[in-house]
Amino acid sequence: MNGVEGFMYPNEVGLQWSVLIVLYPFITGLVAGAFILASLERVFRVEAVKPTYRLALLTALSFLLVAPLPLQLHLGHPERSPEMYFTPHSTSAMAMFGYVYLWYLMAVLVLEIWLDYRRDIVMLYQSSKGLLRLVYGIMTLGSTNISERALAIDDKVGWIVTLIGIPSAFMLHGYVGFIFGSIKANPWWSSPLMPVVFIFSAMVSGIAGVMLLYMAATRLRGQKIDVHCVDTIAMYLFYIFIIDFSLEMLDLIHRIYEADESFRSLNFLVHTQLYIPHIVIQICLGTLTPIILLGITQVVKLNEIVRKRMYVVAGCLTLVGIFAMRWNVVIGGQLFSKSFLGYTTYKMTLVTREGLLVAVFLTLLPLVFLWVFVKLLPPWPEKAAEAAAAGD
């Protein structure tokens, strides 16, 4: 049969989960990682990353709003998806999605952003006119008290929300890892390490994503990049990346050493169809290269411009590597037969519901949301200072 090598069970020839399901963990990973970066400042008081705090929150929100779209587009009957809320199946990991998503969106992210921005929203509401005034008016939710006491309460509650948000972010993405890791039928997925690897790779991608967005946005605004801030972010990125890579290697070494019944099949796959996406792109280009680049910046004294350029290259490669990791998990896990006797191929379509164009659109859509949010709620430190000054 076309595209099949060896023997596949006849129903296995076509892949069930497409590039859209690759996008889903990639996007939720960015959300979780961006939130963790924001919590560095809020909970762990890493003041150096403060310039990215609000941007990280808005980034997380932008990507979180898009996260369910690839899933919806993938469903055979998207109109039935509310059933997951109304009649969730208690034994299904996937049934948790709606609740985890809503919890994270409404109870964590939106609440934290609202609490953090409430003063700005009220100020903007009072100073704007027309439609914008209406928008800001709705965003105040009728709460226009910005007295010192009220703001102190906001701050306290915001801190608690962030504290709850950290395990929630882990849950959001660890849960995605569990969806794959709990499938005993698929040895490529079935691993208790999967949720942990997903959490750390999420942190890596989110931190790299926000770092790049901060650098690009600051540049576009004609402002000076806070080097101390990006140095600190790069340091965290480097250390978390090392943990992530160690976990992935632990998983790999364990598989190689254990060499169970699936090993011959998976080994063949990694050396053939997955060689480029797994070995070359994910491990060499998307993991080792950024780790080496970031490592150099940690041990060698380089000038500011070189460091910033290295961060940009390392950040971009990191995102490519994490996307490749999601690709290799989702697509790679469907390329071999559960009989371990054959392999199929994935042919991405271009304009269909689950095609490349839709995937590109969904990847860019969060950036459009982010642009709107940044316009509505400027996350830049000097804007916050201006608003504070105006308030005083």
Place this chain on the structure above:
Amino acid sequence: MKFNRRQMLILLPAAAVAWKSVLAGTPEDSPNYRMSDHWWGMLIDVTKCIGCGNCVRACATENDVPDGHFRTWVERYHVTDEDMTEPQVISPNGGKDGFPMAQEDDKKYFFVPKMCNQCADSPCTQVCPVGATFVAPDGVVLVDQKYCLGCAYCVQACPYGCRYIHPQKDVADKCTLCYHRITQGLTTACCETCPTGARQLVDLKNPKDPIHEFLKTHNVQVLKPQMATGAKAFYNGLDGSVR
């Protein structure tokens, strides 16, 4: 055509039996089926399968299975002495059109019919986010196609490759053990058409079912026992190389 009294005495009871079967095949005339009285499974005797593909064709016709997808299929194994763990397996069009002539060698060839194992602890029902697929009280794993989201998580979770997403209905589809037939007292389409009796519908709750004696006296195996799915497709004469 004229019948004498002797012929009539023979024909009338036969006609009565035939008429009973016709009636049994009418859903509205089956008030006596109680799910709790049954625990269905399938006995597949690998030593009897000749790879004719009758079962695959009958299943496709009976259940309107779309081309390229299979509720049941037949695999042909070719096992060499050198590497028993790497058999050569083929299943062209699911064995629907039979198999090409095997090369003449002294190695082992045999056919293995496959289908949903009607697992008691089925991973596919475990993962369904809305419970659209479930194990019925009579042990048959079914899909409520008016409820299924078409997320394909169950397809991923089935270790045996027995599920697919129906290309027209966009929902999960699989062997129902011909539920519309067995609840009418009939057997499945695949069992009905198997010329060698390699497939037999079994009711583990029926003390008179010959399966009990068979399981007692034969070396019977399930596929991938390490998956611990409580599979109820019992294979007689299953070679260790079968996946």
